[in-house]
Amino acid sequence: MTYKVEVYIYDLSRGMASMISPLLIGKRIDGVWHTSIVVYGREYFFGSQGVESCNPASTALGRPLQILHLGETQIPYTVFIEYLSGLSETSYGTGTYDLLKHNCNNFSQELAQFLCGASIPKYILDLPNDVLQSNLSPTLQKLVQQLEHSARPVSDENRRVTKEESPEFLQLNTQIEEARCASQRIDEKRKSLKEKLAKKERKKEKKRKKLQKQGLSVRFDSEVSIMADTETMNAAESNPLPSDQALQFEEDERRQEEERKRSRDPPIVFRDLIDVKAEYEIFENLLKDQLIEDERRSLDELGQYLLGDEGSWVVGDGFLNFIGRLLNDTAVQHEIRIHVLNLLAAAALKDDVILVLHQDRKDHVLMNYAYEIDRIGVDEQLALALFIANMFENLNSSEWLLYISEWTYNNQPISNIRVTTKVAVHSLLSDIPELQDRGAAIMYNMACKEVKSVVFDDVAVELTMALLQYFNTKPTEEQLWRCMKSLAKFTQISGQDVPQLIQMIGPHPSTFRGTSGRVDEQIDIICAKLR
Structure with missing residues (x-):
């Protein structure tokens, strides 16, 4: 699927910059530009509070002054949101905002490059230099810092970037709930069995007392003992005691763990x-x-x-x-x-x-x-x-x-x-x-x-990006093999996200062919997923 990528351009000063800039810095500035990227039906931007998102055009700034179409992206939403989460925790985290050197427009430029290889207008990126070269830039900076606070969502609804629950996560929750229900059924069955045994015991005692009156207690006890032993044996065969079940469960777990140890790398x-x-x-x-x-x-x-x-x-x-x-x-x-x-x-x-x-x-x-x-x-x-x-x-x-x-x-x-x-x-x-x-x-x-995909999905992009970046160095054969095998495993676990990242970012694994036989073997596995 392809998704439209747009840049929304706002003037924080709402037209005032063009009037007061000649007085403050000796040259005319048409606007104090704030930009955001709109993609996947959301507006994403960076400010003093870090990376935020909202429904398009729902900040206090209202409608944008201009909307520019930057291109189309084929990057899946899950890949984008992982990338965005990484930015919000590192280079664009809370407290990293700098009005002149690290602002909303730098963030929009980075997203535009990642999504579709496009750039936002140059005059917007050049604006900080115009301010820095002026004598009264601190005055204008203070004004813009006050204006920047208006570039915020009108409400706090879903402002922070969050990751949607994946189908695998929901499936895992379902499995947990099924296991909980199964456990409850076992408890109920155990309780029912205890009640039946108690009921039988009461009947047996009542019958024993009745036969005692008839002088047949000795014979009855013998017969009842045989019957009880038979019932106990049958019950043990069909319904193992809870302690026996626990021992069997532990034994099965040990056997499974040993099997997993033998089968894993x-x-x-x-x-x-x-x-x-x-x-x-x-x-x-x-x-x-x-x-x-x-x-x-x-x-x-x-x-x-x-x-x-x-x-x-x-x-x-x-x-x-x-x-x-x-x-x-x-x-x-x-x-x-x-x-x-x-x-x-x-x-x-x-x-x-x-x-x-x-x-x-x-x-x-x-x-x-x-x-x-x-x-x-x-x-x-x-x-x-x-x-x-x-x-x-x-x-x-x-x-x-x-x-x-x-x-x-x-x-x-x-x-x-x-x-x-x-x-x-x-x-x-x-x-x-x-x-x-x-x-x-x-x-x-x-x-x-x-690793189940529901676990790996949460960190797939970060791990893959690190591997691809590491391949741009000169790794030894041993380390190259470890990392290439990791990448091969990740392509098998993650569906299409990792293969798409490899193709978009590179370097292509085939670049390392001929390093060794075992490295080539992992490259073949990766390339099969890239087709």
Whole structure:
């Protein structure tokens, strides 16, 4: 399908600029231009409140002064809204607006280029230079800043960019509801069975008392015992006890998990980078005399878990509070955070680490910290990326990394999968080879995990854009293979969104043919989806 792309042009001054500009800056300016892009039946614009949208021409500015047709776009709405969400969280986030250097017109130009390769009128983009070159530009700037507030939706209705619920998401909710109903039916059946057994018991007792009066109690007890044993055996065969059902369910789950482990592509993890014993001893010495009693206990629990070959049961409820303080307290030494992340990376390789992670369901200590990867030191970034990569060793912990449930952090809605994506993208696109290596491993692990499309849809564009951008560097054969395989997996999961992005943005995967046989194999898979 194709969609019409238009630019709406408004004059914030409503004609006043042409009259007062000669007095203020010594030259005539026809208008103080505000622009927006109208596509998919919505008007999108950028201002001091960030990226916003509304029904066309429903801001306080009223009807636009001029409407220009820029062209047509074939980009699917889902791809566009993901791209827009990315802009609203990064370069066009709240607080990034600058009247002269980063304004609504720069945003409209970027959208026009993305949607149909067009540009908004040059005289609009040149306006900031006219103001900057004048002597009284601060006076005019202050006036325009006041006028900019009128370029807002008349109501707050659906102002922020949001993603519509996908059919897969609705299907998942339906499946959850069906499972809940099935569970209720089982409970009702169990209750009914108990009532029947109680009713039979009452009848048996009544009959026994009646026969006792007739002097036949001994014979009756024998017969009733045989009957009861027969009934019990039949019931056990047709309706296993709840405990038997639970054991069978657990056994089936274990068998399925083992089968999934055997069938999945082995994750890329880093087993030999950390000397756990030496790392723990350094960590312990750095913390000497700095811990309160509860924190000292948590440190000992970590040692037992990593060095004593104990299960995660040794880790108490306050463990993650201890970890959170070390990661977020600015008074804590930088080296301590690196060592705690390295120890967490070693713990991530253990089978039962998921039980520790589930302690973080409320406070999100680990993922809130990981979300700040672009604001921490390089050594911490390396240790954090190592931890995330190693978490893919086990199925349960890898699934935890891809949870889609959201919470709010620093006024931003985030989720485990968005944090994992941010770590992968930031690491892959860094200029540090070691961090790129770990980023490529995380990207590969995300792709090779059996991810439902309802999960992947939320981050497909961001991951694909990062891969395509990375291909413009000079990756090693190993990293190229990891990323090419990731892209091949993403083309299979995402339907048409990823193939369309590859064709629109490039570079084309065939550019890398001849690097190695295994790289060529992944290129063939991708190209088959591009046809």
